[in-house]
Amino acid sequence: MHLGRLIICTIFLSFSAFSQDDEYLNQVQQLDWKGAVDSYELPSSDAKITISENEYLVLGKDAHKFMLLTEGHDGFKPDAVKLKIHTDESESTAxxxxxxxxxxxxxxxEENIDSDEMLAEIIQGTEETNKIRAEGHAKLYIDGWAQTPFLDKENLIIYWAINGHTSENTQFINAKALKLGRKGYTEVIWAGSPEQFTNAEAVLEPVLASYTYNEGFQYDDFMPETDTVAAMGAGALVYKLATGKAAVKAGFLAAAAIFAKKFWFIIFLPFVYGWKWIKRKFSGKSE
Known part of the structure; x- marks a missing residue:
């Protein structure tokens, strides 16, 4: 699976703008939501996701359609989208x-990470994405880093987080992790409110823990004699994802061989006001 087909860490438009739109809500409800506490194999992927109580999941084409409905553009084609309902009935999405x-x-x-340049490019990229959002979808604006990029070398996970606001003055956080594996990486993006955010590791830890590479596909399962090595390392990869530009030492041809996306760092908002119908759906209760 190539870079245009499987991402973590940018995410959702406010559901409040559509709360009275029966057709929109009906389309969201008709998706194949998973609500049973269980592990689910990902389509075309050597991994699975586990959901717990008050977590809900859509996979494959349904995940893609959900993102298209909520964001108003076709920039996201995820393998899975997970909605979590917290004890205070707030929501976060991954x-x-x-x-x-x-x-x-x-x-x-170390040689490829420039957080100031990355932030400037993320701001510009978000402004470009605003131009293609469907009518009725809130525009998004970047306020700054919630956490600058860093590499957890022990667990082989890259983290960063952005804070921003919408044209309706709703504040949000996008936290992103790149979980490295034998064949590449999985991008995981969390979206929630500033009140829910402490740091990228804290909010993404349960999200990452629920996602596991199958046996034989962990980072440590790499076989140098037979496996393909990516054309760029972790630093150049993050630089490219945030800026859309190839790091100098990675080289133009290496970048061109890997990437084919128009928008490199797309921001999304958490899915809100969805808990009433979705909890009703899986509890069998009516209001």
């Missing part, structure tokens, strides 16, 4: 997308 670009080495991290 999307999962895997990219089989080859085994990603981590030895180029």
């Amino acid at each position: 999307i999962y997308q895997r990219y089989d670009i080859g085994f990603v080495k981590t030895d180029d991290w």
Whole structure:
């Protein structure tokens, strides 16, 4: 699976703008939501996702359609979207997308990360995405880093987080993780409110814990004799994802061989006001 087909860490438009739109709500409700506590194999992926109580999941084409409905553009094609209802009945959302670009080495991290340049490009990219949002969808604006990019070398996960607001003055956080594996990485993006956010590791830890590579596809399962190595390392990869530009040492041809996306860092909002109908759906209760 290539980079245009499986992402983690940008996400959702406010459901409040559509709360009175019966047709929109009907389309969301008709998706194949999973609500039973269980593990679910991902389509075309050597991994699975586990959901707990008060978590709800859509996979494959349904996940893609959900993102198209909520965001108003076709920039997201995730493998899975997970909605979590918290004890205070607030919501947060995570999307999962895997990219089989080859085994990603981590030895180029320090030489490629420029957080100031990355932020400027994320702001510009978000403004460009606003131009293609369907009518009625709130526009998104970036306020700054909630957490600058860093690499957890022990667990082989890359994190960062952005804070922003909408044209309706709703504040939000997008936290992103890249979970490295034998064949590439999985991008996981969490979206929630500033009140729900402490740091990227804290909010993404349960989201990442519910996603596991199958046996034989972990990062440590890499076989140098037979496996493909990615054309760029972790630092150049993050630089490219945020800016849309190839890091100098990665080279133009290496970047061109891996990437084919128009929008590199797309922001989304958490799915809100969905808990009443979705909890009703799986509890069998009516209001």
